[in-house]
Every structure is written in structure tokens, then in C-alpha cells.
Amino acid sequence: MNSSVLLCLMMMLVQLCPCSPSTQNSRAQDTLQSFTAARRVKRGWLWEPLFATEEQISPHPVYIGQLKSDLDKQDGNLKYILTGEGAGTFFVIDEYNGKIYVTQKLDREKKPFYTLRAQAINRSTQLPVEPESEFIIKVRDVNDNEPQFLDGPYVATVPEMSPEGTSVTQVTATDADDPSYGNSARLLYSLIQGQPYFSVEPKTGVIRMASEMDRETKDQYLVIIQAKDMVGQPGAFSATATVTINLSDVNDNPPKFQQRLYYMSVSEEAPVGTTVGKVFAEDSDVGDNAAMDYFIEADSSDVFHIIANNETQEGIVLLKKRVDYESRRRYSIQVKAVNRYIDERFLKEGPFEDTTIVKINVEDADEPPVFTLENYVMEIFEGAKGGTLVGVVTARDPDDAGSPVRYSIVHSRHLKRLFSINEHNGAIIATEPLDREIASWHNFTVTATETRNPEKISEVNVYVQVLDVNDNAPEFPKNYETFVCENAVSGQQIQSISAVDQDDSAEGHRFYFSLAQEDANSSHFTVKDNQDNTAGIFTGKSGFRREEQFFFYLPILIQDNGTPPLTSTNTLTVTLCDCDTEVNTFYCRYGAFMYSLGLSTEALVAVLACILIFLVFFLAIVTIRQQQQKKPPFSEKMEEFRENIVSYDDEGGGEQDTEAFDISALRTRAVMRTHRPRKKVASEIQSLYRQSLQVGPDSAIFRQFISEKLQEANADPTVPPYDSLQTYAFEGTGSLAGSLSSLGSNTSDMDQSYDYLADWGPHFKELAGMYSSHRTVGD
Numbered sequence: 001m002n003s004s005v006l007l008c009l010m011m012m013l014v015q016l017c018p019c020s021p022s023t024q025n026s027r028a029q030d031t032l033q034s035f036t037a038a039r040r041v042k043r044g045w046l047w048e049p050l051f052a053t054e055e056q057i058s059p060h061p062v063y064i065g066q067l068k069s070d071l072d073k074q075d076g077n078l079k080y081i082l083t084g085e086g087a088g089t090f091f092v093i094d095e096y097n098g099k100i101y102v103t104q105k106l107d108r109e110k111k112p113f114y115t116l117r118a119q120a121i122n123r124s125t126q127l128p129v130e131p132e133s134e135f136i137i138k139v140r141d142v143n144d145n146e147p148q149f150l151d152g153p154y155v156a157t158v159p160e161m162s163p164e165g166t167s168v169t170q171v172t173a174t175d176a177d178d179p180s181y182g183n184s185a186r187l188l189y190s191l192i193q194g195q196p197y198f199s200v201e202p203k204t205g206v207i208r209m210a211s212e213m214d215r216e217t218k219d220q221y222l223v224i225i226q227a228k229d230m231v232g233q234p235g236a237f238s239a240t241a242t243v244t245i246n247l248s249d250v251n252d253n254p255p256k257f258q259q260r261l262y263y264m265s266v267s268e269e270a271p272v273g274t275t276v277g278k279v280f281a282e283d284s285d286v287g288d289n290a291a292m293d294y295f296i297e298a299d300s301s302d303v304f305h306i307i308a309n310n311e312t313q314e315g316i317v318l319l320k321k322r323v324d325y326e327s328r329r330r331y332s333i334q335v336k337a338v339n340r341y342i343d344e345r346f347l348k349e350g351p352f353e354d355t356t357i358v359k360i361n362v363e364d365a366d367e368p369p370v371f372t373l374e375n376y377v378m379e380i381f382e383g384a385k386g387g388t389l390v391g392v393v394t395a396r397d398p399d400d401a402g403s404p405v406r407y408s409i410v411h412s413r414h415l416k417r418l419f420s421i422n423e424h425n426g427a428i429i430a431t432e433p434l435d436r437e438i439a440s441w442h443n444f445t446v447t448a449t450e451t452r453n454p455e456k457i458s459e460v461n462v463y464v465q466v467l468d469v470n471d472n473a474p475e476f477p478k479n480y481e482t483f484v485c486e487n488a489v490s491g492q493q494i495q496s497i498s499a500v501d502q503d504d505s506a507e508g509h510r511f512y513f514s515l516a517q518e519d520a521n522s523s524h525f526t527v528k529d530n531q532d533n534t535a536g537i538f539t540g541k542s543g544f545r546r547e548e549q550f551f552f553y554l555p556i557l558i559q560d561n562g563t564p565p566l567t568s569t570n571t572l573t574v575t576l577c578d579c580d581t582e583v584n585t586f587y588c589r590y591g592a593f594m595y596s597l598g599l600s601t602e603a604l605v606a607v608l609a610c611i612l613i614f615l616v617f618f619l620a621i622v623t624i625r626q627q628q629q630k631k632p633p634f635s636e637k638m639e640e641f642r643e644n645i646v647s648y649d650d651e652g653g654g655e656q657d658t659e660a661f662d663i664s665a666l667r668t669r670a671v672m673r674t675h676r677p678r679k680k681v682a683s684e685i686q687s688l689y690r691q692s693l694q695v696g697p698d699s700a701i702f703r704q705f706i707s708e709k710l711q712e713a714n715a716d717p718t719v720p721p722y723d724s725l726q727t728y729a730f731e732g733t734g735s736l737a738g739s740l741s742s743l744g745s746n747t748s749d750m751d752q753s754y755d756y757l758a759d760w761g762p763h764f765k766e767l768a769g770m771y772s773s774h775r776t777v778g779d
Helices: 021-041 344-349 413-418 585-597 601-629 635-644 669-675 678-695 700-715 742-747 755-760 762-770
Strands: 005-008 050-053 062-069 078-084 091-093 099-102 113-122 133-140 154-159 167-170 188-193 198-200 206-209 220-228 238-248 261-267 275-282 292-297 304-309 314-319 330-339 353-363 375-381 389-392 405-409 419-421 427-430 441-450 457-467 482-485 493-498 512-515 525-529 534-539 551-559 567-577
Touching: 062 113, 078 091, 091 113, 154 167, 167 238, 188 198, 198 220, 261 275, 261 457, 275 292, 275 304, 275 330, 275 353, 292 304, 304 330, 314 330, 375 389, 389 457, 405 419, 419 441, 482 493, 493 567, 512 525, 525 551, 755 762
Parallel strands: 050 133, 154 238, 261 353, 375 457, 482 567
Antiparallel strands: 005 062, 062 099, 078 113, 091 099, 113 133, 167 206, 188 220, 198 206, 220 238, 275 314, 292 330, 304 314, 330 353, 389 427, 405 441, 419 427, 441 457, 493 534, 512 551, 525 534, 551 567
């Protein structure tokens, strides 16, 4: 081919590349060099991927690259033609110089790349100077898509009392941006709502328990998770998802009887199987975890038995035998409620059972009084004076005699102090003012007894609701720690405050914040009511000096929307800090503490230095005294050991040393027998045998073993030479031998002869002198 076309990529225009102009020029030069190097290898079309940035908005076409033939003389004789996807609409080419431009905004999420074809023809002949070639323009991604939670809203369930770190569920957001380019699709998860009960892993979106939670306190939580792209950097897009987390029940609560004493009655005419009454042990758990069985204990009469109602979890006392009013009028039984399914993890909390006493009255044919209602619901405003009428209960005797009825309250002593009843007309009055914030409902039982026949007793449940009045002023929900820097500027927010009110508002609480009148004219700080039950504390001037004032006490006035409205003054303490850019809370607390003591930092350092010097001096004196009183142990014994230790520095030459002694004596039997007779060997073995009897245990089997080995050595002419050591893997029943050290060898080898050491050559001369037959004991 006589000519070729070189694709010169100028590596994007400045507005298409998020890098500096110098970097762009460097990339363009590298691209040109790579094309030039490839051109030397093979002539023809050479392509590198072209890139165009999506969402690029410009009133003019944007340049992205250039086609250029090496036959182009720049005389306008060549014409460049562009065809394929987007040619003429999204991309155009300058037919004279081959430059390619983008004319419209591109969307990578709709189409990530375009395939086009380029051709260069001669204007005069209309013939191509190069064959048509195909290339690709890739659309480079920008962060133009928000994350999305496709599966939200989420609902998850986790058992109550789960340990911290337990995985609850995982939320996943998707981002349509390109995950392989930049951080546009890299998401970071955070918790917007749900602290301090839950946490979320930033990278995975896994929600975990942050604390143990009790379902009986609250069984459902609403958690809001936020996902930000760009790894949470400024300018990132975000999306939120709600996760409803339900706490499933576990059996962590035992049954509890609400009454320590139950009263029941049964007519003597009642047949076997009649329901005498019901007891109920409340269990805060639900489902199978609240299932319980009832048992009757300590009932020698065996007149009643009890079964559990699996629907209501009540214990139903049934008549097992007929009763006789004339024989016995009252029974007292003990009922026990036990959880049917017990979780062993919570056994340490105590037994999952409870007991109560049931007293049953046997009635004559006469019927007990009857209340006009099955139960009574009454209301009273909180704070009402003692003696205020709550309501009236009414019962009558259905018998013809029409016996008068006497009323009474049978419940805990606490409720008796709160309510009393007129025993004649059933009027219930409050004995003292009630506080709704302590208890909004009070339940108790009222009995009606016939005056002529006290055994005829009826009971009814009374429910008293305490209605709210505005008797509690709003206040701070916590003790705020507020700090301000000395270099703070005017109008800087230093604290956000809110309020709480123990009262119950039907319209919803509304709080109003302002500075108290005594501090309203202060120019140091201002209060801005946010109109959402919160307020911001702002600096009223620029610059503070701790030398002038270390603490500021702001009286904040908070008013509610009750009738009548109540107001309270809450003091906000502002501590002045010495800081440059941000508040160091620890340093501020430290400075406040020092200020309260009246000490400077230099004075505290000096005091600590004096204490440290005193401690070092004291420890040095103690150490010197201990060293003076310390005496080295075993000093005399060490001297004795040194007197008996003999050392020498001669070392044999190993296997290569043939001059120390005649090695053939160890290899030739004849020399062995002539140089060291067998009789000498036997005597030495017998000597060792005698020593073994002296130091070893007096065991017949041990002596028999040594004798057999001694006979074998005497009878076998092929036994090793006299200077070898035979080892037998046999041990008696015990050994009196102590250490194998040579320090004590002079007490056990007196009858051995070491004269043969003199025949081993000059290297063993000193050793032979130490163990010769004429050596002294002290050597």
C-alpha cells in the first residue's frame, strides 16, 4: 500500500478531560508517539479508543479527536467521511482536516459506546485512498445518577435481647453510573435514624444490633438508611430507605399473678365439672413463649382441679367433687403457674413460675349480689383533691329477701390508699391527688357482700383513667455541654437545644424558646427559635477573652402550648475555650477544672515534678539498703565446687588423627587379645557388675540380666574391643544412681584401672595422669 492513514488522538479537549492542560498535552503527545511507533510496524488505519464525556453541554460542537492521512498535503484534495452509529447526529467530521466533534449531549446509561466507520477519498477521482475502517467512541461517565434502593421499603425481624453485633438485615442501593470509572457508583451507607439501637456497615449496608433491646419495652423500630455515591464526598447524590425492624419475642419473662389472693365461690348445688373461677398470671411474652400450665398445690381434699385455657392463658378452676355447705363452707388452695416452654439462656434470671392463693367459698342455695355492669370504667382529672368522687358501683341481691349489700375494695394496699369506697352506696372516692405522669390507669376489684350472709360475695373490676392537666413545665431533655472558642465570630451557632414535657398534649407539644428577661439585653449570645421545638444558640459578638470571663450562664425561657401555658427557666452553661479551628472538648473540660481550682498549668506541672523527684529518691534509698543487707547464697559451696573441677584443653583430632594412638588396635582381634587380655575385660565387667549391685536396686531379675550379658561377653570372641561401651535397653524396677556427672566419680570407680590410657598416645597423656593407678584422691 502506497499510503496509510494515521489516527491522531489529541486526548480530548480541555473541557472534556478533568485534568490540567499540561497533563492533557502530555497525554496527547504519548498518544501521537504510540501511533507513530505503530505506523512503523504496519501501514494502514491505526485506532485507539476515542472518549466523549456524557452530559457535556456546550453551545458549540466539542472536539474529541482527529483523522489524518499521511498523504494529506493540506491542499484540500482529500475528503474525510464519517458513517455509522450517531454519524451526522451526535458526531460530525470536518471533511477537510478529519477533526471529529460531538454535537449533542450523550447519556452513557442509554448507550455506552458508538461504532463508526471512517474513509478518506480523493476529491478529484472520488476514489478512496484507504479502505474503510471501523472504530469505537466510548462515552465517559459522569456522576449524573442518584443511588436507588430498588427493594425498599424494607422489613426485618430480629429476636429481642440479641447480643450486640447481631446481623439484622442488609440493604442494597444501586447506581446507574459506571462502576469501573471513578467514584460515581461507589456507595457509602450511613444511619440517619435508629441510633443508638442499630448500626450499619458503611460499605456493605449490613444493619447490626448496637445494644440489647427488650420487646416488652418497644417491639418495633423505624430505621432510616442513607446511601451516598462518590464515597460520600461533597457533591455526591444520596438516597434513603426506611427499614422497619420488628423484635420477635423470646421467653425472657416469667408469669406473674397480679393478685396474691383470689376469692371464688361455688354453690353446693353445682355439679362436677362446674367452673369455680379463673386465675390469670400475666406474661409479657407472646405466643408459645407466654404459654403456661397451672397446677394446684397443697390441696389435701382433692376437691378442685385446674386447667389452662390456651387461648386466654387463664387458669380455670373446676369442681372435681361435689361440695357440702353444711360440711365445709370455705376452701383455700395454692395455684402455681409455670411457663410451658423455657429458654435456658434466661434461667439465671430466676424460676419461670409464680404462685397465688385462691380462697373458694361454698354457697348455700342463696345467690350472691349481682353488679349492674360487668366492669366499670371511670375517669378523674389528675391533681383532683382528696375526697373527689370518682364513680359509683351498684350491686343488688337477686334473692327475694333482698339483703342489703356492703361494698369494699380488695386489692393491694397501695390502691387502698389511693381509693376508698362507701360500703353502703358503692361511691368510690380518691383519697389523695393522682399524678397521670406516674400512672395513667388504676385497676382494682370491688366486692359486694350481703350483710345477712357475708359469704355471698360478688366481684367487679373497676378501671380508673387519670385525665391529664397541664401541670408540668417544659425543661431541657439533658444537661447540655456547650463550648465556644475565643476566636468565634458573631452569628456562629454553638449549640442546638430542645425540650421535653411530661404532660400529654392532644394537639401535640409546641415549645417556644427565648432568653430570660434578665439576660435579654446581653450582647454575648442570642437564641433563635427554629419553630420546630428546637432552638439554636448563637454568638452575639466576635471574639471572647477567658481572662475576662470563663463561664457564661444563659437563662433559657421555655414555654409550652398547654392551657394554661407553663414556663420554666433552664440555665445553659457555656464554657469558653482556647482553640484555633475546632473545639477540643477534653481540653476545655480540663481548663474549666483548673480554673475552678484556681491553678495554672505551670503550677500543676511543678507540683507533679516535686512528687516524682521525691518518689525516685525514696526508691533509690530502699534499693541501696536491700543490696547492703543481701548476702550471696551458696558462697562456701561454690568454693568447694571450684576445688574439685579439673579442666584441660587437649582435643583429639577426630577420625583424621592417626598419630594420637594406633587405630588398628580397635580393628584387629589379634592385637586386641595380645595388648589387652580377655581376663582383664572380664575383671572390668565384673567390677561394673559389683558396682551395679551396690548402687542399683536389690532385684533378682536385674542381677540375672547382668549375669547373662556377662556370660555372653566372656564366651563370644567377636565382642567389641575393651574400650567400647555396650548399652543395654534394660532397666530394673528402680535405680539409686543419682547424677551422671564426673564430679562424683571418685566414689564409685575406685577398683577400676585406667593404665591403658597411657598407650593411647601423647594427646591423652594428661588424661592418663589424672586417672592412673597411682593417682591420689584429691587430684
